[in-house]
Structure formats: C-alpha cells, structure tokens
Amino acid sequence: MPAPKISVIVPCYNAGGFIGAALASIRRQRYVPIEIIVVDDGSTDALAERLTPLGDDIVFLRQDNRGPAAARNAGLKRASGDYIAFLDADDLWPDGKLALQTAWLERQPELDLVTGRIQYVRLAGAREQAIRFEDGDKVTSVYLGALLARRALFDKVGQFDETLRFSEDHDWYLRVRESGAITLTLKDVTLIYRQHAGNMTRDKNLRDLDMVRVLRQSIARRKALHGVAADLPPMKEPGDA
Numbered sequence: 732m733p734a735p736k737i738s739v740i741v742p743c744y745n746a747g748g749f750i751g752a753a754l755a756s757i758r759r760q761r762y763v764p765i766e767i768i769v770v771d772d773g774s775t776d777a778l779a780e781r782l783t784p785l786g787d788d789i790v791f792l793r794q795d796n797r798g799p800a801a802a803r804n805a806g807l808k809r810a811s812g813d814y815i816a817f818l819d820a821d822d823l824w825p826d827g828k829l830a831l832q833t834a835w836l837e838r839q840p841e842l843d844l845v846t847g848r849i850q851y852v853r854l855a856g857a858r859e860q861a862i863r864f865e866d867g868d869k870v871t872s873v874y875l876g877a878l879l880a881r882r883a884l885f886d887k888v889g890q891f892d893e894t895l896r897f898s899e900d901h902d903w904y905l906r907v908r909e910s911g912a913i914t915l916t917l918k919d920v921t922l923i924y925r926q927h928a929g930n931m932t933r934d935k936n937l938r939d940l941d942m943v944r945v946l947r948q949s950i951a952r953r954k955a956l957h958g959v960a961a962d963l964p965p966m967k968e969p970g971d972a
Contacts, residue, residue, distance in 0.1 A: 735837070736764045737829060737879070738812030742802035743769055746820035747776040749925070754785055756823040756923075762830060766790060768809055769820075770802040800891035800899035803875075807890055815882055817875040823923040824876070825850075832879035835915060843887075843912040846878040847921030854925055873904045877922035884912060898941040905949040909956075 739757055743750055750769070757767055767789050771778045773796030782789055792805055803817065814836065818824060832845040888906045891899045907914070 734762075734764065735813035735833065736766065736811065737762060737814045737816055737833070738806075738810035738882075739765060739767050739816045739818060740803055740806030740810060741767065741769045741818050741820055742772060742799050742806065743774060743778060743820035744772040744796065744799075744802075745774045745776045745778075747774065747778050747781045749821040750778070750781065751785060753818055753820050753823060754789070756825075757818060758786075759826050760824065760829040762833070765829075766810070766812060768792065768806045770794065770806045772796050772799065772802040797893065798896045798899070800893045800895055803899075804890045804893060807885060810882070813882055814879055815885065816879050818922075819876055821925050822874075822876050823852075823925065825920050825923060828921045829879065831917070831919060832921065835917070836879065836881065839915075841913050842881075842915055843884045844878055844880040844907065844914040845917065846914065847917040847919045849874050849877055849922045849924050850920045852923055852925050873900045874922050874924060875900050875903075876924070879921075888912070895941050895945070898945045901942065902945045902948065905945065906952075909949065909952060 741750070741753060741757075754767065754769075757765075769778075769782060769789055769791050771791070771793040773794065779791060779793070782791060790809060792809060794801065794805055799819075807815065814833065816829065828847075832847070835845045836842050884907065888903070888910050890903075892902050893899075895902060
C-alpha cells in the first residue's frame with residue numbers, strides 16, 4: 732500500500748534569507764510522496780529568483796500581500812496531499828518529524844492531528860527568552876509548523892480566517908478544539924522556531940495580535956452552541972470515548 736501523500740505549505744513574506752534552510756529541512760525528511768508549495772505573499776526581496784536553484788519540484792504561487800491566512804489558504808487550495816503540514820519560511824523541522832507523525836496517523840486512524848514540542852532557537856537580533864521548549868497544543872502558543880493534520884480536518888473545521896492579519900493560527904486551533912477533533916501531542920520536538928529581529932509578532936501585545944478578537948469569537952461560538960459561555964472541551968486523546 733503506498734504511503735500517504737503529504738502537502739507542505741510554506742507561506743513566505745520577505746524571508747528570502749531564511750527559506751533555503753527551511754526547504755533543506757523539509758528535504759532532509761526524505762519522505763515520499765511529498766509536494767512542497769511555497770506561497771509568496773507579495774514579497775519584495777526577489778523570492779522567485781532565490782527559489783530557482785533550490786529545485787524545480789517546488790510549486791510556487793504568488794499573490795498580492797494579504798497576510799499569512801490568505802497565503803496558507805492559497806496553499807490549501809493547491810494541495811493534493813492526504814496530510815497537510817505547514818512550515819513558516821524562517822523556521823526549521825527536525826530530522827524525522829514527518830516519519831514520526833505519519834506513523835502515528837497511520838497506526839491510529841481516529842487521530843485528526845498530531846503535534847509536538849517547539850524548540851526555540853535565538854538568532855542575532857532576537858531578545859533573550861527564558862523558555863527553550865514548549866508544547867505545541869497550548870492555545871497561547873500555537874505553532875502550525877509543529878503539527879501534521881489530515882486533510883479531512885480542514886474540510887471539517889474550515890480554512891484560515893483571512894480577516895485576521897495575526898493569530899489566524901490560534902483561531903483555527905480553537906475551532907479544532909471546539910469541533911471535538913482527536914489530537915495527540917508528542918513529547919518529541921516537531922518544530923524549531925527561529926527567533927530573530929524580523930519576527931512578525933515581535934513587540935506586539937495581545938490586542939495588536941488580534942487575540943482579544945479571536946477569544947471573543949470563540950466564546951461567542953461556544954455560547955451559541957451551548958447557550959452559555961462554556962469552557963473549552965478538553966482535547967481528546969486516542970481511545971477516549
């Protein structure tokens with residue numbers, strides 16, 4: 732039986748100096764079959780020219796600058812894989828990430844999504860951070876690059892909210908939780924997050940990041956569903972009733 736196909740979506744905005752290493756970390760997975768979809772969200776740093784020597788198997792999409800939600804959705808529309816993965820152009824994957832997460836999804840078909848831990852790596856210009864590792868399933872620290880999800884999960888909970896310039900990943904993950912999807916968080920590191928001077932969320936508070944809006948929308952959805960502002964349901968683990 733052939734292995735499931737994985738579509739890797741790489742949204743990119745003026746990250747040409749990072750994307751070569753990001754794509755190299757995808758190729759080191761040595762996973763087959765895979766498709767790599769780079770979505771240029773209106774970059775001004777000649778990204779297309781930087782990609783030319785990196786392989787003609789890369790699907791390259793370009794759009795006017797509309798934000799990461801729109802870039803990810805464009806990648807989803809083009810994706811043909813059974814499983815969906817994301818990697819921001821300035822981050823990296825540890826070796827073996829895809830094989831590890833795919834094995835879990837294949838062994839346990841009830842699983843909708845597998846994520847893991849995030850390792851923070853500080854580059855020049857980044858601020859010192861006390862935390863070096865973090866779980867990837869906390870609502871306050873959602874990193875899409877850490878997860879591997881079935882394509883059917885996006886059919887169930889929808890794509891990313893393009894009206895959000897920030898926290899579109901938090902909004903989507905809250906909808907996953909509200910849907911009762913079955914997820915698994917591994918103790919293994921599944922994303923290397925590179926902190927640098929150009930990170931989009933640098934020096935922004937929760938309101939700047941649209942988190943207040945995202946949380947209010949989540950409360951409103953749960954209130955409409957239950958008649959009260961209920962707490963988020965606990966994340967289901969494989970085998971739970």
